[in-house]
Structures are given as C-alpha cells and as structure tokens.
Amino acid sequence: MVERLASVTHELRTPLNGILGLSQLLLQMKPTPEQREYLEMIRGSGVTLLTVLNDILDYSRIHGVGLRLDSEPFHIRRWMRQCVKTLAPQAHGKGLELAYWVEPEVPGVIVADAIRLQQVLVNLIVNAIKYTNEGEVVVEASRLERNGDRTWLHFCVRDTGIGIPRSRHQSIFEPFAQASSRTSESSGLGLGLAISSEIMHHMGGVIRVESEPGAGSRFHVEVPVRVSSDVDEEERNAVSLDGIRALLIDDSEVTRVLLERQLRLWGVEVTATGHAEAALAALSLDSYSFFLIDSQMPGVDVFALAEEIQGRRALPGVLMTSAPEHIEREILRSIGIVGQLSKPVAPSQLLRAIEIIRRGQPVQKTEEVPPSALDPLPLQGLRVLVAEDDPVTRLLTVRTLEKNGADAVAVTNGAEALRMTWDDGFDAAVLDLEMPELGGLAAARRIRLRERASGQHLTLVATTAHGRREDRNRCRAAGIDGFLSKPFEEMDLVRAVQTETRGEIFDRAAALKRAQGDASLLSELVGGFLTDFPQDLAILASEMDRQQFSRIERLSHRLKGSLLTLAAERAAREALDLETSARGEDAERCRVAFDRLRAELHRLEAELRSLSDCPPHLGIGTR
Numbered sequence: 001m002v003e004r005l006a007s008v009t010h011e012l013r014t015p016l017n018g019i020l021g022l023s024q025l026l027l028q029m030k031p032t033p034e035q036r037e038y039l040e041m042i043r044g045s046g047v048t049l050l051t052v053l054n055d056i057l058d059y060s061r062i063h064g065v066g067l068r069l070d071s072e073p074f075h076i077r078r079w080m081r082q083c084v085k086t087l088a089p090q091a092h093g094k095g096l097e098l099a100y101w102v103e104p105e106v107p108g109v110i111v112a113d114a115i116r117l118q119q120v121l122v123n124l125i126v127n128a129i130k131y132t133n134e135g136e137v138v139v140e141a142s143r144l145e146r147n148g149d150r151t152w153l154h155f156c157v158r159d160t161g162i163g164i165p166r167s168r169h170q171s172i173f174e175p176f177a178q179a180s181s182r183t184s185e186s187s188g189l190g191l192g193l194a195i196s197s198e199i200m201h202h203m204g205g206v207i208r209v210e211s212e213p214g215a216g217s218r219f220h221v222e223v224p225v226r227v228s229s230d231v232d233e234e235e236r237n238a239v240s241l242d243g244i245r246a247l248l249i250d251d252s253e254v255t256r257v258l259l260e261r262q263l264r265l266w267g268v269e270v271t272a273t274g275h276a277e278a279a280l281a282a283l284s285l286d287s288y289s290f291f292l293i294d295s296q297m298p299g300v301d302v303f304a305l306a307e308e309i310q311g312r313r314a315l316p317g318v319l320m321t322s323a324p325e326h327i328e329r330e331i332l333r334s335i336g337i338v339g340q341l342s343k344p345v346a347p348s349q350l351l352r353a354i355e356i357i358r359r360g361q362p363v364q365k366t367e368e369v370p371p372s373a374l375d376p377l378p379l380q381g382l383r384v385l386v387a388e389d390d391p392v393t394r395l396l397t398v399r400t401l402e403k404n405g406a407d408a409v410a411v412t413n414g415a416e417a418l419r420m421t422w423d424d425g426f427d428a429a430v431l432d433l434e435m436p437e438l439g440g441l442a443a444a445r446r447i448r449l450r451e452r453a454s455g456q457h458l459t460l461v462a463t464t465a466h467g468r469r470e471d472r473n474r475c476r477a478a479g480i481d482g483f484l485s486k487p488f489e490e491m492d493l494v495r496a497v498q499t500e501t502r503g504e505i506f507d508r509a510a511a512l513k514r515a516q517g518d519a520s521l522l523s524e525l526v527g528g529f530l531t532d533f534p535q536d537l538a539i540l541a542s543e544m545d546r547q548q549f550s551r552i553e554r555l556s557h558r559l560k561g562s563l564l565t566l567a568a569e570r571a572a573r574e575a576l577d578l579e580t581s582a583r584g585e586d587a588e589r590c591r592v593a594f595d596r597l598r599a600e601l602h603r604l605e606a607e608l609r610s611l612s613d614c615p616p617h618l619g620i621g622t623r
C-alpha cells in the first residue's frame with residue numbers, strides 16, 4: 001500500500017515540478033502586474049499541493065513501515081537559527097514578532113536526527129504563525145536533565161494566537177484533525193501534528209499542548225538526545241564584554257527581554273526601552289557604547305530618533321530589520337547606523353556586530369547580500385550535462401542552468417549520459433534517478449568506476465521525485481556528490497552544482513583569520529599538515545582494512561579539526577562524513593567516505609603546494 005502510494009505521489013510530483021519551475025521562470029521574464037499576480041497564484045497553489053502531497057506520503061510511510069531515524073552530530077544553535085530564520089518572512093509578513101532563545105546550558109553539539117527534529121519544530125512554528133493574527137511567536141530550547149552523555153531537551157513554541165479548546169488537546173495529534181472549523185488560514189490537511197507526534201514517538205520523546213481559546217498556545221516537545229564531545233565554535237557564551245553598555249530600543253517586549261538576557265550573559269550593561277522619549281532620557285543620564293534599534297516601531301519615526309541620538313551623543317547604532325529593506329548605506333551612516341541585523345537577531349551575529357563596533361570599524365550587513373548585477377553569474381564557465389527523461393523537467397533544468405551562466409547539454413537517459421561523459425569536457429552532471437534503461441544510480445556507479453582508472457572526478461548531482469531519505473544514502477554510496485528532491489527551487493540547483501564544483505579547497509583568508517592574522521603561524525600550520533597528513537592517511541587506511549571503527553572515528557575526528565583550522569572546508573566535510581559513518585559502523589559508507597576524503601586531501605595538498613612555491617619534500621608555508 002505504502003509503495004503504491006509512493007509511486008502515485010511520484011507520478012504527481014514530476015508534473016508538479018514542471019508547474020512550479022516553469023511558473024518561476026515565467027515570473028522572471030518581466031510579466032505585467034496582472035500576469036505576475038496569476039503566476040504567483042499558480043505557484044502558491046502548486047506549493048500548497050506539494051505540502052499536502054508530502055504530508056500524505058510522509059504520514060503513510062511512517063505509519064505503515066515505521067521510521068528509520070538517522071543520528072548525526074549537529075550544532076544545535078546553528079540548527080535552531082536556521083529553523084527559525086527561514087520562517088521569519090512568513091511571521092513578519094503577518095506583522096508578528098518572531099524571537100528565539102537557547103538556554104546557555106543546552107549543549108553545543110548533540111547527536112540526533114536533525115532533519116526529523118527540524119520537521120517537528122518547523123511544523124510547530126508554521127502552525128503558530130498560521131493561527132496567530134497579532135502578537136508574537138517565541139521558540140525556546142532548554143535542557144531538562146543530563147545523565148552522562150544523554151540529555152533531555154525541551155523545546156517550547158508559544159504564540160499569542162486563537163488558542164485551542166481543552167476538549168481538543170488530545171485529538172489534534174490524530175490524523176486529519178482540525179481543532180476549529182475551517183478558516184481561511186487552515187489550508188492544511190490536519191496531518192502536521194499527527195506526523196510530529198509519530199516522529200516524537202519514534203525518538204522516545206513527547207509532544208503536548210497547553211492552550212485556552214483566545215489565550216494563545218504553548219506546544220512542548222521533550223526529547224532525549226546524545227551529547228557530543230565536540231564544541232561549537234559559534235557558541236561563545238563565555239565571552240566577556242565587560243564595560244560595554246548598550247541602549248536597546250524595541251517596542252516588542254519579548255525581543256527586549258531576550259536580547260537583554262543575551263547581552264547581560266556576555267557582561268554587557270543594558271538599558272532597554274520601547275519608547276523614543278525614554279531612550280532619549282536614558283541617553284542624557286548615562287553613556288553608552290552603542291545603540292540597537294528596531295526599524296519598525298508603531299508611532300516612532302525610527303530614523304528621526306536615530307538622528308536625534310546621533311545629534312546628542314554620536315553613538316554607533318545597529319538597526320534590526322524585519323523586512324528586506326534596502327536603505328542606502330550613506331543615509332544610514334549619516335544617522336549613525338553602522339550595521340544591520342535581520343530579526344530574529346541571532347546571538348552569533350549580534351556578537352560579531354559588537355566586536356566590530358569595538359574595533360571601530362563599520363559593520364557590514366551580516367546577512368547574505370544578493371549578488372549585484374555586476375557579479376559574474378554563479379555557474380559562469382561550467383559545462384553541465386543534464387540526464388532527464390521527463391521533457392518538462394529537462395527543459396526546466398537546462399534553462400535554469402543556462403540562465404545562471406552554465407553551458408548545459410541535455411540527454412534523455414543514463415546510457416547516453418555515460419557515453420557523453422567519456423568526453424572530459426564536463427564539470428558536472430545532473431542525473432535523474434528514475435530514468436528508463438539506465439537510471440542515475442547505475443550511471444553514477446559506472447562513471448565512478450571508470451574514473452578509478454583516470455583519476456578524474458566529475459561532479460554528480462542526483463535529482464529524484466521520490467522524497468525518500470534512504471535515496472540520499474544510496475546516492476552517497478554510489479559516489480554522487482549532491483542530491484536534490486523534486487520539485488527543487490532554482491537556487492537549490494544552482495547551489496548544488498556550484499558548491500560541489502566550486503567549493504573552496506582552501507580558503508586562505510579564513511585560515512589566516514583562524515591563525516589570528518599571523519601569516520608565519522599559518523605557514524607553520526600548513527607545513528605541519530603537509531608533513532603529517534600522509535602518515536595519518538596511511539594509519540587510517542590500515543584501520544579501514546581492519547574495520548576498527550572506533551579508531552577510524554577518532555582519527556577522522558582529529559583530522560577534521562586540523563582541516564577546519566586550515567579552513568579546508570571540503571576536506572573537513574569529508575572527514576566528518578567518515579567520522580559519522582565510522583560511528584554508525586557502516587563499512588560500506590566508510591569505504592566511500594574514505595575514498596572521497598583521500599581524493600580531497602590530495603587536492604588540498606596540490607593546492608597548498610601550488611601556493612607555497614616550494615618543492616614537495618620541503619612542504620613549508622604559504623605565500
């Protein structure tokens with residue numbers, strides 16, 4: 001039954017991919033306002049349909065064949081930031097405040113199924129936004145108890161929305177349940193909480209709700225996880241900013257409370273207020289190092305206020321924004337604003353902004369800046385093969401690649417892909433997994449086999465309409481580098497092709513930063529690495545032969561550490577993969593990961609030597 005359903009949803013996903021992708025392409029072709037409106041409606045309906053489809057498939061799969069949980073180490077603060085930040089536009093679009101907080105005692109790195117946990121949390125946040133018309137949505141993480149390397153984490157998502165009657169507190173976790181009669185907001189099927197509850201059940205955790213109609217809701221998730229001994233470099237609660245004083249101006253009480261808590265944790269003295277007059281009064285009583293101001297406060301002209309502050313005290317200011325506003329830097333400068341942070345403000349970004357202010361340099365916009373028209377296209381100069389049997393998806397993939405600068409060539413099956421890639425002029429191939437005759441997996445395996453003799457490495461990105469998680473592992477095992485689930489967004493495709501082919505082998509600037517700007521120290525580190533790594537690799541190879549998983553895990557963990565110090569992100573990623581595979585005692589995955597790590601280390605060696613201008617046996621320094 002589940003398999004039948006999976007193939008039906010697969011049949012639905014492929015045309016849906018065409019609808020979503022082509023409407024996106026049309027949207028970029030300067031439609032008239034009316035056409036744009038219709039296209040956005042088509043896209044919006046497509047996205048809704050896709051969510052419904054995914055929910056049905058996911059629920060029936062979990063319910064039918066159960067759930068296989070992965071366990072991998074992840075940085076919980078970064079993970080949380082990602083979960084919350086991606087939903088900020090939705091919350092801000094409804095005028096809601098979105099904030100989050102991770103208690104300091106929550107460990108930096110935990111081992112669990114990050115994707116399933118994210119699914120639960122995101123689902124709760126999406127619901128909170130959906131069922132709240134004004135006020136706020138707050139997400140909090142704390143630690144309940146710790147026992148050796150085991151701990152229970154507690155997540156709470158609270159909102160100020162419509163609430164849920166007590167009589168429905170149990171049944172909303174059942175499939176197809178809706179607490180209230182359908183409203184325009186409740187476009188879902190009533191499966192989200194049922195899926196979340198199944199996931200929690202499999203993870204050994206619990207999910208529950210506290211709510212009253214009209215008084216908002218609090219969803220609690222309590223889940224046991226393993227604590228990793230790794231540390232999160234971003235997690236720097238122990239920094240000391242003693243002597244720094246901040247004036248925080250935001251009308252949202254919850255944001256004020258949480259930011260104040262964070263700043264105080266670092267030793268910053270804070271005065272927080274939601275009113276312009278109070279801010280100005282505070283200014284005349286005390287002296288501050290900087291001010292932090294929300295860009296949208298009802299009844300307050302934020303720019304006039306910043307200007308006034310500037311006139312009185314010439315303080316550097318940081319603007320917190322809820323919408324992607326583009327304000328000329330010169331205008332901001334003239335009113336003392338030296339940096340912008342998007343809400344909800346992530347502690348790591350706030351800290352970076354403060355550190356830059358302390359050094360007296362203007363803060364750049366810390367968020368990703370969209371590439372300007374002058375930047376070269378992201379895939380410029382790359383030759384990419386597309387193997388896809390569905391004509392609409394093929395057209396869409398080719399056009400998307402071309403639009404981003406690649407030279408794309410299309411074929412319709414795996415056998416042709418195999419033939420075409422004999423010619424080594426390709427930088428990457430995008431392979432559909434479900435092609436007739438020879439599918440993407442089989443084609444990838446043969447390409448990799450062939451490359452063993454030639455020593456080359458063609459970047460392979462797989463696409464599939466089956467949203468199955470096990471496919472990802474099968475792709476890894478077949479030597480495929482990137483993985484995309486249909487329907488994919490334009491940027492997902494670009495990023496997959498780009499990062500796999502263009503990822504930095506060695507980022508000298510970042511490495512220098514990690515060596516505290518000391519070039520001679522960096523030289524020493526590089527020299528040491530070049531001397532040591534052949535030995536490490538040899539030991540790893542012999543442990544691989546003997547299948548000594550715990551030794552492999554430790555060695556690759558250590559290697560990952562030195563690779564990260566060198567800012568050799570790609571090799572570090574492979575080392576992490578080997579570490580995780582060894583922890584799972586998965587011999588097949590270990591072998592694949594080891595081969596990839598070895599190839600990446602040799603690439604890194606070549607890169608470092610080309611920079612160091614010295615013969616291989618000397619192995620010292622960078623230019």
Ligand code: ADP
Binds near residue numbers: 177191
């Ligand atoms: P869906 O949102 O797709 O209907 P869910 O399983 O996610 O399905 O939620 C089931 C029901 O629980 C919703 O229809 C809604 O009535 C209620 N619900 C869930 N979250 C909230 C919330 N934060 N506030 C109010 N009602 C909620």
